[in-house]
Amino acid sequence: MFVPAIKGQGTEEQQKKWLPLAYKFQIIGCYAQTELGHGSNVQGLETTATFDPMTDEFVIHSPTLTSSKWWPGGLGKASTHAVVYARLITEGKDYGIHGFIVQLRSLEDHSPLPGVTLGDIGGKFGSGAYNSMDNGVLRFDHVRIPRDQMLMRLSQVTREGKYVQSDVPKQLLYGTMVYVRQSIVADASKALSRAVCIAVRYSAIRKQFGSQDGGPETQVLNYRTQQSRLFPLLASAYAFRFVGDWLNWLYTDVTQKLEVKDYSTLQEAHACTAGLKAVTTSATADAIEECRKLCGGHGYLNSSGLPELFAVYVPACTYEGDNVVLLLQVARILMKTVSQLTSGKQPVGTMAYMGKVQHLMQSKCAVKTAEDWLNPAFIQEAFEARALRMAVNCAQNIGQASNQEEGFYERSPDLLEAAVAHIQLIIVTKFIEKVHQDIPGHGVKEQLQNLCNVYALYTLHKHLGDFLATGSLTPKQGALANEQLGKLYAQVRPNAVALVDAFNYTDHYLGSVLGRYDGNVYPALYEEAWKDPLNETVVPEGYHEYLRPLLKQQLKLSRL
Ligand SMILES: CCCCCCCCCC/C=C\CCCCCCCCCC(=O)SCCNC(=O)CCNC(=O)[C@H](O)C(C)(C)COP(=O)(O)OP(=O)(O)OC[C@H]1O[C@@H](n2cnc3c(N)ncnc32)[C@H](O)[C@@H]1OP(=O)(O)O
Numbered sequence: 001m002f003v004p005a006i007k008g009q010g011t012e013e014q015q016k017k018w019l020p021l022a023y024k025f026q027i028i029g030c031y032a033q034t035e036l037g038h039g040s041n042v043q044g045l046e047t048t049a050t051f052d053p054m055t056d057e058f059v060i061h062s063p064t065l066t067s068s069k070w071w072p073g074g075l076g077k078a079s080t081h082a083v084v085y086a087r088l089i090t091e092g093k094d095y096g097i098h099g100f101i102v103q104l105r106s107l108e109d110h111s112p113l114p115g116v117t118l119g120d121i122g123g124k125f126g127s128g129a130y131n132s133m134d135n136g137v138l139r140f141d142h143v144r145i146p147r148d149q150m151l152m153r154l155s156q157v158t159r160e161g162k163y164v165q166s167d168v169p170k171q172l173l174y175g176t177m178v179y180v181r182q183s184i185v186a187d188a189s190k191a192l193s194r195a196v197c198i199a200v201r202y203s204a205i206r207k208q209f210g211s212q213d214g215g216p217e218t219q220v221l222n223y224r225t226q227q228s229r230l231f232p233l234l235a236s237a238y239a240f241r242f243v244g245d246w247l248n249w250l251y252t253d254v255t256q257k258l259e260v261k262d263y264s265t266l267q268e269a270h271a272c273t274a275g276l277k278a279v280t281t282s283a284t285a286d287a288i289e290e291c292r293k294l295c296g297g298h299g300y301l302n303s304s305g306l307p308e309l310f311a312v313y314v315p316a317c318t319y320e321g322d323n324v325v326l327l328l329q330v331a332r333i334l335m336k337t338v339s340q341l342t343s344g345k346q347p348v349g350t351m352a353y354m355g356k357v358q359h360l361m362q363s364k365c366a367v368k369t370a371e372d373w374l375n376p377a378f379i380q381e382a383f384e385a386r387a388l389r390m391a392v393n394c395a396q397n398i399g400q401a402s403n404q405e406e407g408f409y410e411r412s413p414d415l416l417e418a419a420v421a422h423i424q425l426i427i428v429t430k431f432i433e434k435v436h437q438d439i440p441g442h443g444v445k446e447q448l449q450n451l452c453n454v455y456a457l458y459t460l461h462k463h464l465g466d467f468l469a470t471g472s473l474t475p476k477q478g479a480l481a482n483e484q485l486g487k488l489y490a491q492v493r494p495n496a497v498a499l500v501d502a503f504n505y506t507d508h509y510l511g512s513v514l515g516r517y518d519g520n521v522y523p524a525l526y527e528e529a530w531k532d533p534l535n536e537t538v539v540p541e542g543y544h545e546y547l548r549p550l551l552k553q554q555l556k557l558s559r560l
């Protein structure tokens with residue numbers, strides 16, 4: 001994040017100076033924004049950067065304990081430099097949060113520079129999976145940096161100390177986070193596809209119950225419950241891949257527009273990266289845990305690869321923006337868009353469907369049979385009607401409050417659900433668009449169509465309350481969707497293993513004895529067990545100190 005921050009907020013000159021050093025690892029940088037007391041609320045950060053016109057320097061300082069930088073990855077032990085986000089103060093005025101390049105450690109002996117206190121913040125969730133990352137703590141005691149180490153693409157401070165705001169939106173300060181959020185969506189698909197690959201392969205080889213006359217037991221992958229839990233996750237892995245590809249296109253397009261000072265899609269980029277990051281990471285974290293459970297007891301073994309995958313993955317729901325905070329950002333933009341509908345301003349991009357408000361507020365879903373749910377037009381319209389009606393309902397309720405902000409606060413749980421509905425519509429839309437494309441490979445398109453329908457109808461089934469409460473569907477149509485879902489599972493089953501083999505993960509990358517490509521799980525589990533350090537001795541350490549005295553004492557007591 002050090003590099004994209006300099007790319008996005010540094011001048012050409014600053015990029016020319018600092019990026020080559022970073023690329024060649026002549027310096028190691030981190031992104032020091034979050035503090036002990038503030039993470040979500042960036043505008044609440046307390047670290048100060050006070051301009052000293054006498055020396056043409058900024059004085060970086062941590063005025064309070066809560067202003068200590070806390071969490072930045074790589075900060076504790078590895079980084080020599082940081083992009084530090086601090087309150088810019090010049091001529092006695094606080095201009096809010098800006099980025100500054102600050103050297104933290106000597107390039108000679110890596111010792112912290114004068115006025116810099118550095119360390120690691122300690123162990124984290126799980127069996128230490130994330131402990132390979134030195135998330136750090138950093139405090140400044142009046143550390144001086146040259147004025148030209150303020151990132152000056154978005155705003156500047158002159159030699160005399162005058163603050164100058166460039167003619168670019170101040171939100172570009174948040175640009176690095178937008179960049180990482182869009183990459184996290186693609187990462188969600190990778191993490192989810194790993195977990196699903198393990199669970200599908202293991203479910204194909206695991207047999208339990210159902211033996212007839214001594215014959216083979218039933219593959220657990222043939223159980224309807226296993227399919228109804230696992231195949232929506234398989235479909236989600238593909239869904240997140242395709243929406244992640246689209247989001248990368250959107251991000252690239254926005255970045256190109258920014259180059260020519262076209263800020264028209266900045267809001268769309270923020271809403272989509274924030275919302276898709278929130279929805280895909282929450283779903284993926286839940287799915288990895290579900291995949292662990294789908295593997296029964298062996299899923300709880302570290303050798304399954306699932307506990308570590310879960311422990312490494314779950315902070316994605318928090319870092320780069322807490323998911324609730326990000327969804328409320330989407331909700332704010334939805335409310336702004338709804339409020340503009342009466343002005344005649346046509347919504348664009350992923351909000352365009354809201355322009356069909358007259359139709360969608362009264363449309364009746366035309367589904368009459370289970371097969372009708374295979375028609376993408378019916379799915380699309382149902383998801384659009386649900387999302388729009390939830391957003392309009394929120395706007396109407398907020399409108400009844402004494403003031404907008406109070407109303408937004410009171411209705412924030414409902415706004416959260418409206419934001420999720422909007423983002424799920426985007427995911428479904430992009431999946432439908434993907435399967436409408438020419439897709440090479442014999443039968444591949446049909447399989448992806450099945451998965452697209454599984455993702456859409458599973459999501460509809462899971463959120464049926466929204467669809468019924470908004471009148472977007474009738475209970476009968478909801479039941480038909482569930483009926484069709486069961487038929488789709490039967491169609492996915494024969495290709496389930498092929499659909500995870502298609503991720504083309506090596507056994508090494510997968511890191512799971514349950515997910516081995518050859519399916520030779522039991523010998524691998526048995527072999528792996530003996531590698532456990534506990535098995536280095538036949539009689540366990542502690543026998544003589546603890547077990548033996550206890551056993552002897554009990555034996556003596558039993559003879560009394
Ligand atoms: C087996 C083991 C291995 C297994 C491995 C598999 C899995 C691997 C996992 C993945 C691997 C790698 C992943 C790679 C990444 C991981 C690295 C972790 C990195 C984490 C780094 C961080 O966390 S950095 C810090 C992140 N912090 C945040 O996100 C803070 C969140 N808060 C904010 O963004 C803002 O405070 C806020 C947006 C919430 C509020 O902003 P503000 O206070 O300014 O108020 P407003 O809401 O009023 O906004 C003002 C206007 O600005 C608009 N806005 C806001 N944000 C943006 C934006 N980003 N872009 C554009 N516009 C924005 C907002 O809409 C308002 O507009 P108007 O209403 O028009 O005024």
Ligand SMILES: Cc1cc2nc3c(=O)[nH]c(=O)nc-3n(C[C@H](O)[C@H](O)[C@H](O)COP(=O)(O)OP(=O)(O)OC[C@H]3O[C@@H](n4cnc5c(N)ncnc54)[C@H](O)[C@@H]3O)c2cc1C
Nearest residue numbers: 031033034038039040071072073315318319320321322324
């Ligand atoms: C593994 C990891 C790596 C990280 N790496 C970095 C890094 O490299 N650089 C960096 O700068 N930071 C980093 N962070 C910090 C991370 O960005 C923050 O933790 C994250 O942005 C969440 O902010 P917070 O901790 O202040 O959560 P809080 O906002 O304190 O969240 C606590 C609760 O409050 C709720 N909440 C907060 N505000 C609102 C609101 N307005 N309305 C409703 N509910 C609200 C949240 O939903 C949540 O439930 C990292 C964090 C982790 C876990």
